[in-house]
Amino acid sequence: MAARGGRVAVLGGGVAGLTAATELAERGFEVTVVEPTGWGGKARSSSVPGTGTGGRLDLPSEHGFRFFPGFYRSLPDTLRRIPFAGRPDGVAGNLREATHMLSARSGRIGERLTDVSSAAGARSPLEFLRAIGLGTGGTGLSSEELLYYANRLLVYITSSEERRLGQWESTSWWDFSRADGASEEYRKACVVGTTRTVVAARAEVCSTHTVGGFLEAFCYGFLGRGEVQPADRVLNGPTSTAWIDPWVRHLASLGVRLELGRRVERLTVSGGAVTGAVLRGPHGEREELTADWYVCALPVDRLGPLLERGLAAADPELKSVTELRTDWMVGIQFYLREPVPVVRGHVLFLDSPWALTSISQAQFWDHDFRATYGDGTVADCLSVDVSAWDTPGVLYGKPARECTRAEVAAEVWAQLCDGLNGPGRPGLHPGLLHSWHLDPAVRGLDGPGPAVNDEALLINTTGSWAARPSAVTAAPNLFMAGDHVRCPVNLATMEGANQAARLAVNALLEAAGHPADPAEVHRLHQPEELRRLKEVDAELYHQGRPHLLDGPAPWEPRA
Missing domain, CATH: 1.10.405 (Guanine Nucleotide Dissociation Inhibitor; domain 1)
Structure with a gap:
């Protein structure tokens, strides 16, 4: 074999794929990662082309803001192992605590500010x-x-x-x-x-x-x-600058071969094992990547077409992923002429029909925003996630999917103003707004056909656990990673993607008979004092009886 443990092809360069590459390269495997769009997947940040002048960088943009809740443990472990100049704890040193959370309400009536520090x-x-x-x-x-x-x-x-x-x-x-x-x-x-x-x-x-x-x-x-x-942390700069780019450089230093712009078109299968991955390059050229082991770390919405091109031949049960559903959680950034920190943390807009959440980013970043980005007049970036795309808005009476890009921006701005403006706080107003940028993964809002989202988010609908794959497949040399794979964090998150990759790596190590210690998969905290209550509930469940504390709501009719 070419390396201790053999050659591994990691298909997909999002958080799951890069995590798998890290764990495998550290254990002596020869690793190749292929990614069609951009390192980091949905977690990556980018920029608005042509907006930087006078030696400044283009304005930063993103699919949606990143945050790291306190229960994340596997992902921070990875961050600590990615070197970053001047940070003894690596990229983890770029995390900053978000100390407060604001539950915003219409007209500021009844809003609640909570110290989560x-x-x-x-x-x-x-x-x-x-x-x-x-x-x-x-x-x-x-x-x-x-x-x-x-x-x-x-x-x-x-x-x-x-x-x-x-x-x-x-x-x-x-x-x-x-x-x-x-x-x-x-x-x-x-x-x-x-x-x-x-x-x-x-x-x-x-x-x-x-x-x-x-x-x-x-x-x-x-x-x-x-x-x-801390219960809530964010990065001190754009995600790719503070995390993804250093990660890619670290992987290269470990000898990982990184192939950007190559899409997996087909898996070749023989005797139940994967023998190669056919890739399509940026200019339409085809090549076959061969390895001893394969880790499929593609997003769930890219697995469907691959099922007909080899994935189902490797494991017919993987067809169940077509039952999984995705929805839109899309980022839009508003670039402001003056700092508008609002709160040192996240804002939840409970009255917004489009289920907005936001964070004012410049206050957490280590560099002067105005001097670093744009044309010198932009002082802050109000980054917003839009989570409800099928609910009519307040300006046009249309769901976001049916709006133009400009209408989406105007609608989101109006809903932000509704939740943030009111007595005692400087309000958002048109004079503050320099420009905005909506995630380009959403296409077709300006017609002619229906809008599509190239980077939709997995939604855990009822019964979807059974349709989600495990890290191990029927093919002896194929393993699954990604936030759709079953793992302790039962939610499409960066932590879930990281955990799933660790599970895939551990299954690969076992199949290869590799002597290295397995990657740690951190479990969610479970208080010991609740253990007996759960044991009692397990007995009740097996007897077909309800939970001891479960009962009707006060507003429900009584028998």
Whole structure:
């Protein structure tokens, strides 16, 4: 073999593919990574061409802002191993704590600012409920509603793994939260807002296994349980500058062959094993990449066409990935002439029909924004994620998918103003706006056909766990990675992609009989004091009985 352990072809250069390459190269494998679009996948940042003058860089842009919740453990471990000049802890030294979270409401009526910093010390569960925006806006939630939502969270965190996979995986967050018959405020704050602003999914279809698991993990991080680290962190510059580019340079220093602009067109299979990957180059040329081992780290929406071109021949059960659904969580950046930090952290716009979240980025970056980017007049970048593309907006009465790009920008700006402008705060106004940039992965908004998104996000709908592949396939030399692969973080995230890659690497090491230690796959924190409650629930579940604490909502009719 050409290297200790052999040659590995990693198909896809997103977070999963680059993670797999790192783990394998460190263990002596000869690794080639192929990526058609850009290193880092959906996590990468880019720039707005032609906007930099006078020696300044073009304005930075991105698919959507990056943030690193406190329950991320596998990904920070990777960041610490990527060298960065002047940082003894590598790229991890480029993380900055986001200390506050704002739940914005229309006209600022009932908004809530929450200190999520590690300096705030120990917190109570009630503070967690308030942190995610409950009890805000209008008349707020009643005590009865707040207590029932607390019950919903308690039911989930004390549920056994058997019930989570057997019952809550097939139960929508809408049904679990008992949204039917509930007040508008309960639905907005507890049901719809939670799913749309955090996981970009509709509560009616997103599984409780996913939403409950995310809230559980975020809750423990907020309460300071498990590994002690800030509940929310962001990078100190554009993602590619602060993380992806140093990562690619590090991989090159490890001897990894990096092939950008090559798309996997077909897998060749013989005797049940993969014998090659046919690639198409940037000018249409074809070549075949051969290796001893293959790690498929392609996004889920690129697997469908590959199924008909070799992937299904390697493992027919992979056809189930066609059942997985994606949705749009798209970034738009507003470049402002003056700094508008709003809050040192993220903003959730609970009243926005397009489920907006935002962050003011310049306050976290180590360099002067005005002197570094654009034409010298841009002082800040308000980066916004748009998560609901099928709901009519406030200006044009149309969903985002049916708007032009300019209409999307105007609509998002109007919804930002609705949540941020009001007494006691300098408001957003047209004079602040220098320009905007909408993710180019969204095409067709200006016609003539329907709009498409080249980089959609996996949505964990009810029952989707069964359709998601594991890292091991029927082909002895093919392994799956990506945020659609089953892993401890049951959500399409950078952490999930990193964990899935580690699982693929460990399966490859076992198949190769390689002596290296496996990559650590960090599990989510599970309090020991809840263990007995989960054991009791497992017994109840096997008996076909409901969770001990599960009951009807106060607004539901009693038998």
